[in-house]
Amino acid sequence: MSSNPPFYILPDMLRSWPWKYSICEYYKECQVESVAWLEAFQPFSKRGQIAFNKCDFSLISALCYPKSSKEDLRSICDLMYTFFVLDEDEVAVLCEATMDAILHPDKPRPAGENKIGEITRQFWKRASANAPQSTKERFIKGWRAYLDAVVVQAERRDDAYICDIEEYMVSRRDNIGTDPSFAFLELSLQVDIPHEIMEHPFIAGIQRDTTDMIILANDMYSFKKEFLDDDADYNAVTVVMNNTDCSIQEAIDWISRRHDDIVENCLRLRDDVLNKRNGFPSYGESMDRQIALYVDGLGQWIRGHDDWNFASGRYFGDQGLKIKQSRRVVLAPSSSLLKPVHATD
Secondary structure (H helix, E strand, O other): OOOOOOEOOOOOOOOOOOOOOOOOOHHHHHHHHHHHHOOOOOOHHHHHHHHHHOOOOHHHHHOOOOOOOOOHHHHHHHHHHHHHHHHOOHHHHHHHHHHHHHHOOOOOOOOOOOHHHHHHHHHHHHHHHHHOHHHHHHHHHHHHHHHHHHHHHHHHOOOOOOOOHHHHHHHHHHOHHHHHHHHHHHHOOOOOHHHHHHHHHHHHHHHHHHHHHHHHHHHHHHHHHHHHHHHHHHHHHHHOOOOOOOOOHHHHHHHHHHHHHHHHHHHHHHHHHHHHOOOOOOOOOHHHHHHHHHHHHHHHHHHHHHHHHHOOOOOOOOHHHHHHOEEEEEOOOOOOOHHHOOOOO
């Protein structure tokens, strides 16, 4: 019997993706400023802060928003840190504090409130100062949906609840946080697109496909870490394993095939929008240019997110770039890792 630990192979799901690596020139400057800002709140222990910093959420900001000005990238870095501070804490009680801080950025936070309230207030007061009204409205709507979904996710994790595949995708579209993140894409590209255009089925479809690609990639890359932390019940790999009674590798291959279908649909919609085909109208030269910038930005978001997963230390530690080349992820040496993970096990 082989003594080699079990492993799985990550497919290159962006092998035909037209967007390439790009990074904002203000990455390092904004990283220093944003990390210093967060550390001033002392949200973690010293050891916890060091581990948190290794994830480098400023890097995902710079990779996903490479055309940002320095001012906007700083706000985006602060957004990412706000997301993940909330993600690391007990969310049910804290979500309403962040919502209130978003709605009332000039109101002092109550004495004794968790630091996330003031973190959110400062972030949003700075970020919203020069944002178009429609962008602010979309961010607030997206933030509300994100918070509601995060609470549901926390409850399901506590109950070891495993969804069916479609139920999982519907829920995950809100708690992955892309809607508020895409509002900041508008900010970084300096576009001001009315709600009725953003809600056009083709634009909404591209956004949905972008979100779904991010969900599936995130869950594949995070699976090992979550599994070893005994926190993988709410992950697409586990969901597919339990709903199709398959192994880890078979689940990943299933996810990859679904991802391929989403890529094909997303690129088709993108071509329809850019070339005004299949009923997508022109909104005039200026607005058409802004729409093209936004659609291009969504494509770059996918590439940036993928690059960050391997370049940061969040999921693969210092082995990320090596794994990006080999695609081979080694698990702990236990045969149980190869079997479907049932909530009742």
